[in-house]
Amino acid sequence: MKECVFAGFGGQGVLTVGLLISQMATYKDYHATWIPQYGSAMRGGTANCTVKFGEGYIYNPSQDEPDILLAMNNPSLVKFLPLVKPGGTIVVNSDLVDSEINTRKDINLVEIPCLTLAKEMDHPRGANVIMAGAIVKLSGDFTEREAIDGMNDMFRKKGKEKYKELNTKALSIGYNYI
Secondary structure (H helix, E strand, O other), rough: OOOOOOOOEEOHHHHHHHHHHHHHHHHHHOOEEEEEEEEEOOOOOOEEEEEEOOOOOOOOOOOOOOEEEEEEEEHHHHHHHHOOOOOEEEEEOOOOOOHHOOOOOEEEEEEEEEEHHHHHHHOHHHHHHHHHHHHHHHHHOOOHHHHHHHHHHHHHHHOOOHHHHHHHHHHHHHHHHH
């Protein structure tokens, strides 16, 4: 069973990253939960979600001790850093997060300049999908193909298949950045 927390400001796409990972899990026939939380202001307010997935039954879907934390901004890193289990992984948006905030030596820190990478591929709203690709690779639970197929299936069901090519490229960039 894996537990992941995705956190940032509203508008950074952290809830979508969580939804993507949970949908990839169900696409692979895992059990999965997605619990979103956000402040009253959608854009600019705080947003986070907890995703749990695996082959076994999920008895408690609420936030416990994440294996992986995605922190898209400094406040998210400060808030959720103490919760990550020893030996866990923290992935930060190095374009906005000061990694010096991390005082823990018992976790793995991965820095990804997702905003820069998204801008370079001319898909500025794809920074979150890049991070989803990195999370997929770090979790070790999905192949790149399984992740792409699960993501594209979710976006197709939401009527957003017109972004298939860009999102596929963004996910691959994040996956292969690791």
